[in-house]
Amino acid sequence: MDEAGNEVILMGTGLGFKGKEGKLYVSAIFDCFDLGVLGLALEMNMKADLCVQTLENALTAYPSLEGAIIHSDRGTQYISEVYRQNIRKHGIHQSKNSTGGRCHDNARCESMWVRLKTELPYDRYDAREMTVEELKVLIWRYLLSYWNNRRICSANGGLSPMLKRRQYYAALGRAA
Template identity: 70%
Template sequence: ELYRKAINRYGIVQSMNSAGGRCHDNARCESMWARFKEELLYGRYDPTSMTVEQLKTLIWRYFISYWNNRRICSANGGLPPMVKRQQYYASQQEAA
């Protein structure tokens, strides 16, 4: 009840799926943010002492530079997402 009152006070709409309030509808997004916090924030930075602009820059650099271009992804055969995407588009060009 305390949580619901707090989100209502700030005008936040609670995210729930249409099938009865299960949290699994955004599990991938939650996993991404958990990984981001574990790999980048915890033990490396103190977000409470950073400005909003510093945090925005840190988040932008992490996702644009690391997450897309250098992060090893086991679902992609050990390749970063951008490399896998480039391989896909190259294969489409060859097929055309």
């Protein structure tokens, strides 16, 4: 949360998995507060529509994201007019790398992508032998079930993202 009470979120995309039928791209919106995945979309291309769908999925699950700040790199899908129109439509404020090539601006998201690639397909499965649909199910389950609800995160004090979120809101209730 920022000082105005808006949820600050981080968006990352650009993760691709090479499957039997081609490359599958993953786009996710991660919450900077608890590292939870708030929105997710998977497609065979890396265009602005993928990012728009991720945003729509996050807003469907978390309507309170309207008015938030969303951070991304300067990829063409994030600076496209269709994407920028969608974030403006929901009152979301866009933050991008200050200048091109500053990897530290998106380091948190890139770190999460590395964990996904290490923990899921490359250590346990041969993604190159999987169909796109098999990859979609695998990645969807990993991020929205395992990552959000069971995977412990050291940044959360050893709690999963959704457990940290529940504890935060419970503490707000006690303080009120």
